[in-house]
Amino acid sequence: MLTSIGKYSKSFFLKLLVGIIILPFIFWGMGDVFRGGNQNVIATIDNEKISTKEFVEYLQRLNLNNDQIKNLPKTDLIEKILSEYIGKKVMELEIKKLEITVNDNSLREIIKNDELFYKNKKFSRTEYEKFLIKSGITAPQFEKNIVAQEKKRQFLSSLSGGIVIPEILVEKEYRKENQIKKIQYIDLETYHSKNKPSEKSKKELFDRNKNIFFTEFKTIKYALINPEKISGSKEYDENFFKQLDLIENNVLDGQSFDETTKNNNLDVSILKNINANKEDNEKKQIKNLPDKLFKKIYNLNSTKTPEVIIVDNKYYLAEIERTEKKYKSFDDIEVQEALNAQLGFKNKIESNTSIVKDISMGGFDKEKLKKFADENELTIQNYELKSLKQNEIFSEGIIKRIFLTKDGEVDLITNNTLTKSFLVLAISTKFKDLKKDSNEYEQYEAKAKLNLINKIYQSHDTNLNEKYKVELNQRTIERVKNSF
DSSP: OOOOOOTTOHHHHHHHOOOOOOOOOOSSSSSOOOSSOOTTEEEEETTEEEEHHHHHHHHHHTOOOHHHHHTGGGSSHHHHHHHHHHHHHHHHHHHHHTTOOOOHHHHHHHHHTOGGGEETTEEOHHHHHHHHHHHTOOHHHHHHHHHHHHHHHHHHHHHHTTOOOOHHHHHHHHHHHOEEEEEEEEETHHHHHTSOOOHHHHHHHHHHTGGGOEEEEEEEEEEEEOHHHHTSSSSOOHHHHHHHHHHHHHHHTTOOHHHHHHHTTOOEEEEEEEOTTSBOTTOOBOOSSOHHHHHHHHTOSSBTOOEEEEETTEEEEEEEEEEEEEEOOTTOHHHHHHHHHHHHHHHHHHHHHHHHHHHHTTOOSHHHHHHHHHHTTOOOEEEEEOOTTOTTTSOHHHHHHHHTSOTTOEEEEEOTTSSOEEEEEEEEEEEOOOOTTSHHHHHHHHHHHHHHHHHHHHHHHHHHHHHSOEEEOHHHHHHHHTTO
16 A cells, blocks of 8 residues: 655655555465465565565554554554555556656656745755754655655556546536435434433443543653754754754763753753643643643653654754653543543444434335334424535535435435434435536546546556465564564
């Protein structure tokens, strides 16, 4: 599967990636698994071997957190990562066979046209060097990554180039979103609200999850790193960034926050026992620390591990000195809100699942919708939809789902967060006309083309799975899992 190639390439690679090919190398039915096998090989693609060393180095670059590493032997995370890595290797083989290349001139133009490296609306070599220093990556490494991503972009483009979209597909996309539809609907919020969680169920949930109900208080230390302090100049010049780089290297080598600030004559600020809402133990709001800077410091992962951070083009040395957890009681207002929300959500899922099951078995038509409303003291509303933007009752996402409902059918439609649920009966539908010479035609032609391209990608994925013989060394996979 195509992914971003690194944390140092934010805007650049977002521009380059034009799509994602998912390579579903499922770990069963994909070739015989090694029975003995070479312990130094974790997988092969045709005759190309993926060494254990190569894959472990890739794993290390992913910066898995402590919980993920701890649970590797118990989960299938290694298999999923290996599947993704195999997908990347297969794409590299395809790119090589197609002889896709990026020459030095093309590489130069790609870098020079990235606004990330602009100053006064022109490419600045200094900005480029500054970016490399701050990102901790060398120019050859960065440029190698650019070449790899550009090859992938060209590869994806080669799959979808020259497509001509039939008018019928454009019309189909247009009709999905441009209708006049008469409906009847029931807002299920009243129905769900009747099923309130019991005190017993809340207490049981709380007792099972006591350890997650706490407020975390942190003591933080930070110091502004300004040019006058570390380079004797008021400008963020090359000398400043050299000194900044030295500070970063020192803290990475284990130098403490106190020693670093003392050596560089930095002014230190300390705030004790602050929670995520920027409040102290007595719930007093901390006002002398900007929100953006606070969030950046508070979200540092480790204690006693100083880091250089950037906020609004200013540089700081920051550290979490200490972290404490204050556990909450069952009667705490926030705990009660969380328990009610969790159990309410669970009840909604169960109720909606039951209704959907009845619908799928033919349990709902116009008459049965009325019976359901009467039995549960609910109101059936009549409504006419004319636009996706008609949002006084339904969100745009829900309206799109309603537009897909055929006349005479009943459907249960929810939003993504399950905060809104509706039973909808489609009564009648009229489709709007699409003029071929309009801007709307171009818009829906582009949508139709994107959908067709996605289908082409999926078809290509299937062909790749048939084309390449992939074998895994299961013993080596288990060994890797248990080596962390």
